[in-house]
Amino acid sequence: MAKPVQIEVWNPNGKYRVVSTKPMPGTRWINLLIEQDCRVEICTEKKTILSVEDILALIGDKCDGVIGQLTEDWGEVLFSALSRAGGKAFSNMAVGYNNVDVNAANKYGVAVGNTPGVLTETTAELAASLSLAAARRIVEADEFMRAGRYDGWLPNLFVGNLLKGQTVGVIGAGRIGSAYARMMVEGFKMNLIYFDLYQSTRLEKFVTAYGEFLKANGEAPVTWRRASSMDEVLREADVISLHPVLDKTTFHLVNKESLKAMKKDAILINCSRGPVIDEAALVDHLRDNPMFRVGLDVFEDEPYMKPGLADMKNAIIVPHIASASKWTREGMATLAALNVLGKIKGYPVWSDPNRVEPFLDENVSPPAASPSIVNAKALGNA
Numbered sequence: 001m002a003k004p005v006q007i008e009v010w011n012p013n014g015k016y017r018v019v020s021t022k023p024m025p026g027t028r029w030i031n032l033l034i035e036q037d038c039r040v041e042i043c044t045e046k047k048t049i050l051s052v053e054d055i056l057a058l059i060g061d062k063c064d065g066v067i068g069q070l071t072e073d074w075g076e077v078l079f080s081a082l083s084r085a086g087g088k089a090f091s092n093m094a095v096g097y098n099n100v101d102v103n104a105a106n107k108y109g110v111a112v113g114n115t116p117g118v119l120t121e122t123t124a125e126l127a128a129s130l131s132l133a134a135a136r137r138i139v140e141a142d143e144f145m146r147a148g149r150y151d152g153w154l155p156n157l158f159v160g161n162l163l164k165g166q167t168v169g170v171i172g173a174g175r176i177g178s179a180y181a182r183m184m185v186e187g188f189k190m191n192l193i194y195f196d197l198y199q200s201t202r203l204e205k206f207v208t209a210y211g212e213f214l215k216a217n218g219e220a221p222v223t224w225r226r227a228s229s230m231d232e233v234l235r236e237a238d239v240i241s242l243h244p245v246l247d248k249t250t251f252h253l254v255n256k257e258s259l260k261a262m263k264k265d266a267i268l269i270n271c272s273r274g275p276v277i278d279e280a281a282l283v284d285h286l287r288d289n290p291m292f293r294v295g296l297d298v299f300e301d302e303p304y305m306k307p308g309l310a311d312m313k314n315a316i317i318v319p320h321i322a323s324a325s326k327w328t329r330e331g332m333a334t335l336a337a338l339n340v341l342g343k344i345k346g347y348p349v350w351s352d353p354n355r356v357e358p359f360l361d362e363n364v365s366p367p368a369a370s371p372s373i374v375n376a377k378a379l380g381n382a
């Protein structure tokens with residue numbers, strides 16, 4: 001028997017019961033649900049990561065849809081329970097959905113939503129921040145100041161890397177990888193090398209046009225190259241940022257061998273998912289190569305870190321905050337709520353999950369559609 005969990009209820013007499021496993025930023029998402037006759041139940045349990053049992057208790061006997069989080073294990077057990085409770089939809093409040101067994105959702109006819117686009121620039125900005133912080137050793141220098149160890153300017157104090165003219169490598173040049181690449185190329189005049197399964201024509205055109213602009217102004221042009229293998233990027237880039245999805249093909253994409261292939265003083269950034277890097281191998285590499293630096297937003301066994309990582313001066317570590325700007329987090333909540341609402345109301349799925357802006361304008365009603373349903377095709381409603 002599932003144990004009860006603490007909840008906050010909005011619009012108790014609403015016809016459709018929608019559960020959110022966490023309080024989410026803003027109130028627009030709640031209002032949009034209430035306006036369409038939903039009773040909204042928000043789990044207010046203090047513990048950060050809810051277990052499958054906690055979520056079963058939240059789903060209960062009647063539930064039309066759930067908004068959940070990337071920390072939760074959405075598989076056979078939860079989708080069968082949601083389907084038994086009459087549920088039609090689940091949405092992650094995240095673009096990544098490696099915590100969701102989409103096949104299980106398909107089996108029970110439950111739509112799975114995610115929140116692309118609204119977090120692209122925010123996440124890329126954090127990757128750029130980590131790149132700069134690593135290149136200029138900002139965290140080490142900050143700790144040094146706070147420890148009262150600064151006793152005057154020195155020629156060799158916290159010497160780092162100049163980014164201008166160096167090569168930025170992007171693995172996974174999708175929405176976020178491309179946005180990050182543009183920031184580093186335009187902001188710091190870095191050359192680009194990227195690896196992706198698909199060609200990123202828009203990104204290539206952008207770098208070409210910017211290179212021409214620089215040339216016309218008498219500056220050295222920036223360049224781009226699409227690598228034919230990930231190894232090419234690892235060997236050639238000075239700063240490498242990881243932005244692929246996490247799946248079987250990207251698990252431990254960066255491991256002992258790939259770390260060895262990188263320059264001794266390279267910078268590695270990960271704002272994708274922790275298991276894309278073999279974190280234990282990374283700790284060894286950081287220990288053996290003090291000039292190598294890393295900026296990590298995500299970890300292999302979140303919320304834990306592999307032993308030794310926290311002691312590494314050449315690692316900058318932040319707690320999975322890449323999408324944490326107010327506008328983005330409120331937008332993610334809105335998209336997740338509208339994914340669920342759209343399925344409940346029988347709306348169609350939005351035609352292009354890369355263009356979700358119409359759902360985010362607070363001054364107009366959102367389109368009558370689910371912004372992004374990843375298994376729409378499998379469920380026969382693409």
Ligand SMILES: NC(=O)c1ccc[n+]([C@@H]2O[C@H](COP(=O)([O-])OP(=O)(O)OC[C@H]3O[C@@H](n4cnc5c(N)ncnc54)[C@H](O)[C@@H]3O)[C@@H](O)[C@H]2O)c1
Nearest residue numbers: 096123172173174175176196197244245249271272322323
């Ligand atoms: N740290 C955070 O808070 C945070 C925030 C947002 C997204 N993310 C992660 O970032 C990922 C990417 O998000 P996005 O919106 O850019 O997705 P996207 O689908 O636009 O981009 C992912 C890219 O990875 C590429 N790819 C897939 N397999 C690959 C492989 N084996 N080698 C190289 N490239 C490969 C795809 O072709 C695609 O271009 C998400 O899936 C999520 O896990 C993390």
Ligand SMILES: O=C(O)[C@H](O)CO
Nearest residue numbers: 093094095096119323
């Ligand atoms: O996948 C995602 O969206 C992130 O990890 C959280 O923003």
